[in-house]
Amino acid sequence: MSDRVALIRAVNVGGAKLPMARLRALAAELGATDVSTYIASGNLLYTPPGDPAEFDAALERAITAEFGFEREVISRTPDELEAALRAHPFEVVEPKFSYIYALTGTPTADAAAALRARAADTEQVAVIGSDLHLRYDAGVAGSKLTPAVIKRTLGYAGTGRNLNTIEKLIGLARP
Template sequence: MAVGHVVLLRAVNVGGATLPMARLREIAAELGATDVSTYIASGNLLCNPPGDPDSFDRALEQAISNEFGYFREAIGRSPDELERALAAYPFGAAPHGHLYFLTGEPAAEAAASFCAQDFGGGERLQVIGRELHIDYPAGAGATKLTPAKIAKALGVTGTGRNLRTVAKLIELSRAG
């Protein structure tokens, strides 16, 4: 069944922050979400939340924090928002393209200054709304661009997904 909400959790199943996807699905259902599924073990949740999606995301953050003892942002987007972000990707068919979904829209000056920086790997960066579009020509593993640098420079946190994952999440959310 098609779903209207995709939640991207920041930094799960890395650095000791273990969150089994089966338990994530259970938590979402316990919070009243329906048609719950996950995609790969990196914190991608698809569902139809009860009521306001943002309120659901905050409740999900709290439930994860209560159970697992760490806080992770739940960054929600509708399938249409994911599709628009993917379509807006300004670097063509970059083989190492990523979308970094932000918790809010950064100030224009901060975004421009950040995107003009050189991180040593030839990265191309552009902020469009609540997304940071990134091309890693040498691959994401070779960059000095880190989530901490992004958060400090832009004043908002976020989580990244490669373009293939974003496309798959759109496909899964539309499946019916």
């Protein structure tokens, strides 16, 4: 059982290679226990040695120091992920086309409205607390709501996982 699930933005895409075995080792070297990963896209399950925010920042620094690229480490408890999953405001037609995008902070209502205004007719967008909920009618490929647009519009970076992955992470954190 793990106390936290870290979602690390944009690893193993575009040349930013972060082997999951090394990610697990880095987390353990920083004092985490109950360390595991799920698929090779930056999903780390762990119990931090102390304050989760301090651990996440230390892991970000370790990744930068070893691999030479900066990536946000955004963690949530399994309960927080489950609450976000329950709060998903859109009909789930295809779970792989519905996403929860964990953000590094809580956007203003005006920023959330600005992002909704940028969405295509085939996209649904809602900000609930520090989570961005998205539904793509035909999948994420081709969306203009890129990570850069999301960060610039909402004022916070983040990383998304589809509902299938969120459900799996919750299950892995709570065996």
